Amino acid sequence: MSATIRDIAKVAGVSVASVSKVLHGGGGTIRVSAEKAEYIKSIAREMQYVPNVVARTLRSGRSNTIGLVFEQFGSISAGPLYYVYLLDAIASVLFEKHYRLTILPEIDSDKPESLSDGRLDGLIWCKLDRNGGILNLIERGSLPVVALNSSTLGSDTRLMNFHCDNEGGIRLIMDHLVGLGHKKILFVMETGEVSTPDAVVRRDAFYKIAKEKGLHLGEEDVVQWSHSTTEFPVWWAKQTGHTAIVAWNEAVAGSILEVAQRAGVSVPTDLSVVGFDSTAYCETTTPRLTAACQPIREMAIAAATTLVDLVEGRAPTHLRRVFPCTLDVRGSTSEPRKQS
Amino acid sequence: MSATIRDIAKVAGVSVASVSKVLHGGGGTIRVSAEKAEYIKSIAREMQYVPNVVARTLRSGRSNTIGLVFEQFGSISAGPLYYVYLLDAIASVLFEKHYRLTILPEIDSDKPESLSDGRLDGLIWCKLDRNGGILNLIERGSLPVVALNSSTLGSDTRLMNFHCDNEGGIRLIMDHLVGLGHKKILFVMETGEVSTPDAVVRRDAFYKIAKEKGLHLGEEDVVQWSHSTTEFPVWWAKQTGHTAIVAWNEAVAGSILEVAQRAGVSVPTDLSVVGFDSTAYCETTTPRLTAACQPIREMAIAAATTLVDLVEGRAPTHLRRVFPCTLDVRGSTSEPRKQS
């Protein structure tokens, strides 16, 4: 069909080695005179030669392609921009470095070893869980992997791990709420995301910091709601006395804002709501959402950059990088209503 | 490093052909007894065999990978969910059919022929422009390509083309506005997206339909603003007499809503604003955005499905599919203020 290096060699009357050298560099000892090189190039142009990258990959063992695994890729179109920022930042880095980006479906946990099937040079895994045994297989595998937002991994792994300081973020939130005068605070997780690494770590930080502050918050102050949040009105009717909600991420916080409005609950007058992530999404809610901010783009850029370093044989300086969070105070939090 | 088919053949004492047959199916005439097959499989498991997909691709000419080209990938993180829906829908279809999805950087228009470098079985191209000469090269090339939202392509191409009925959408918008009593309407494009196929087609439809309705709208009723829209207050101060704005997409409409609010212009009381696309984004603006709705997900699903059909040798039924638009009336449009 399309011309190969061999076809060109034949037409030009030289060896395939010379053609390879001229067209693709490489080839240590080969040397070709300038005129001959020009000639080969002209023939290649004439024959509309397109190098077969698959063959080169097979031979060289390098595909110049990085894989990306999103746990719950579906949530990308939910509205909040967390995953979108991630994708955008990773893509920018990779494209600039002349890598391609392949989105993988959620991995069949039976055979993660099939990731080293030659198509990928490395992998970025978002929200990798320490459960599931995938972890061991990945560590054993030959494929360089960088974890992103997989806080529960702990430090007992040789996997590169980039995540934000979730505890620090929750601390900022709690400082803010307690500073406003809130004492009874509810932490909301989402059914189906209960075992998401970040969610778990944030919940634990919630307990820990509440205790530090002498708030006496316990299991009854942590709930799991489904995205459709029929639970909210029921909960509100129970008059539990909570004056503020901390949602584990901005998506959940956003849907709480909506349901609260429909239920006639006024935010922040009746109830303060705080989220986590703080993308531009928080500017579009009504009221605008107070949220802990993690530097998603920066984290994604660091992860992608490091992975490429790893692939190209440059040793990374640290195995683990934790990014500090900040707090963006917007309109969804205020002092609690006077106790009635 | 990792075991190959040949290693297994050696250990099992059979031919590589048999191993290939047992492990990957295929191989027409080969027949292997049940016990021998079991034995081979057990050896493979023992040796932790992982098939090299790159080698298979080189041999078979099929990569099971589809490429996706977004013109202006950067805009994905701007907020509106148009591109996100597209990505999500395409990914779902491909994953289900066991294809991988590779995001490509914007293509070097010098050598689109390098797309057929063996790594892709097909390509989905969003917002492909008829300019640039890429078109011809693609048509000539051996790679199956499906265009998505590339309305300006016209019907003189043998490229598959899936797009919405932009003119129909603009007609719905104009019917709505004129029905409310608007006569002087501004069409807003975005600098840098002026040559985007959809934008061009929508602008032309705007002219055409305005004329049909006897509105006498001309060049002074179409403007290009930059995303930072410093232009809005300047334009508003000129008192042009426009009572409604049609933005070429929801992103532009959204930023107009913001700037208008900052400029103290009340929407829809002082000014009606309409957008195009109508993703969930339109529910998050203040006020909620009236917009023409194109069935983005459905279109993306159709495009991806058809491309896979094409790749796998099933002939598509039509070369071109146009999807009708609808109108989602929300809070950003109302009757014009009484003329003063």
Add this chain to the structure above:
DNA sequence: CTGAAAGCGCTTACAG
């Protein structure tokens, strides 16, 4: 029913 062998298109040590 099974195996030996060619070949997908490239790169790269090696020999001249």
Add this chain to the structure above:
DNA sequence: CTGAAAGCGCTTACAG
């Protein structure tokens, strides 16, 4: 300075 040849790991006609 240049070319012939092996080999990346697989698949598949072909011969036995």
